[in-house]
Amino acid sequence: GAVVSQHPSRVICKSGTSVKIECRSLDFQATTMFWYRQFPKKSLMLMATSNEGSKATYEQGVEKDKFLINHASLTLSTLTVTSAHPEDSSFYICSARPFREYIQYFGAGTRLSVL
Amino acid sequence: AQSVSQHNHHVILSEAASLELGCNYSYGGTVNLFWYVQYPGQHLQLLLKYFSGDPLVKGIKGFEAEFIKSKFSFNLRKPSVQWSDTAEYFCAVNPDNAGNMLTFGGGTRLMVKP
Numbered sequence: 001g002a003v004v005s006q007h008p009s010r011v012i013c014k015s016g017t018s019v020k021i022e023c024r025s026l027d028f029q030a031t032t033m034f035w036y037r038q039f040p041k042k043s044l045m046l047m048a049t050s051n052e053g054s055k056a057t058y059e060q061g062v063e064k065d066k067f068l069i070n071h072a073s074l075t076l077s078t079l080t081v082t083s084a085h086p087e088d089s090s091f092y093i094c095s096a097r098p099f100r101e102y103i104q105y106f107g108a109g110t111r112l113s114v115l
Numbered sequence: 116a117q118s119v120s121q122h123n124h125h126v127i128l129s130e131a132a133s134l135e136l137g138c139n140y141s142y143g144g145t146v147n148l149f150w151y152v153q154y155p156g157q158h159l160q161l162l163l164k165y166f167s168g169d170p171l172v173k174g175i176k177g178f179e180a181e182f183i184k185s186k187f188s189f190n191l192r193k194p195s196v197q198w199s200d201t202a203e204y205f206c207a208v209n210p211d212n213a214g215n216m217l218t219f220g221g222g223t224r225l226m227v228k229p
Binding site: 045 | 157209217219
């Protein structure tokens with residue numbers, strides 16, 4: 001099946017720093033990528049949808065200036081958590097959708113801990 | 116707003132027991148339905164999907180799900196679980212007019228005792 005690679009798998013940073021998370025589709029081109037946040041014992045909450053070459057669409061309540069999304073190519077999307085604070089600590093998961101498919105393929109997730 | 120409910124948050128079964136996990140959604144129109152599984156320490160993987168046609172869908176690893184439109188349900192079943200089925204299971208819905216967006220249920224954590 002299609003493979004989505006997410007990096008890093010775990011990051012610990014100091015409060016106030018920025019963290020970049022990469023999401024790559026390894027064996028397919030992804031016209032659309034998604035970023036989710038998963039709180040402990042909760043489901044995945046969609047943060048934003050990004051389409052290659054255009055601005056991301058953010059869900060209500062998600063600060064676009066805080067969570068910068070760039071989808072510069074058909075195989076790479078990045079999420080940058082700017083000026084991270086402890087409340088941003090969470091598990092972030094990306095997914096990618098191949099062209100003309102309705103199935104999303106998920107990355108392994110990134111656990112962010114902000115001290 | 117669109118919502119997806121998984122009523123069982125935690126399920127504990129012994130090996131060889133039968134499994135049924137409930138999933139209900141609130142959207143009234145045409146939907147695409149999915150079950151994903153997340154094994155410990157691994158990423159979400161697609162178990163099965165329903166787009167149209169036969170409402171009884173067979174997926175990988177012996178799982179199946181039945182779409183009952185009148186009940187807005189898409190329950191997941193397996194006749195005989197194994198210890199290796201220990202994982203978290205997520206139901207997800209994509210309304211047909213909502214582009215690519217998936218709405219996930221809260222997940223069900225299944226533990227199978229050997």
